[in-house]
Amino acid sequence: MIEIVSSFAPNVEKTTILERALIRKTANKAIETIKNELPEEAQTLEVMECIISEIQNVVNESRIFL
Numbered sequence: 342m343i344e345i346v347s348s349f350a351p352n353v354e355k356t357t358i359l360e361r362a363l364i365r366k367t368a369n370k371a372i373e374t375i376k377n378e379l380p381e382e383a384q385t386l387e388v389m390e391c392i393i394s395e396i397q398n399v400v401n402e403s404r405i406f407l
Contacts, residue, residue: 342358342359342360342361343358343359343360343361343364344356344357344358345357345358345359372389375389375392
């Protein structure tokens, strides 16, 4: 289990608990989606690392509303 504590409001704590299996399942689905968008010759570790890095940049620069 992974516990994520986050909040933008002072004195307010929001806790989300995720099982590792769910995190792994989600990661595997994301990788499959990325691979499905790439031509076979681009399905390399270097390309995947580049795309994952860009995903991190986009997440860090975006507001996520759930």
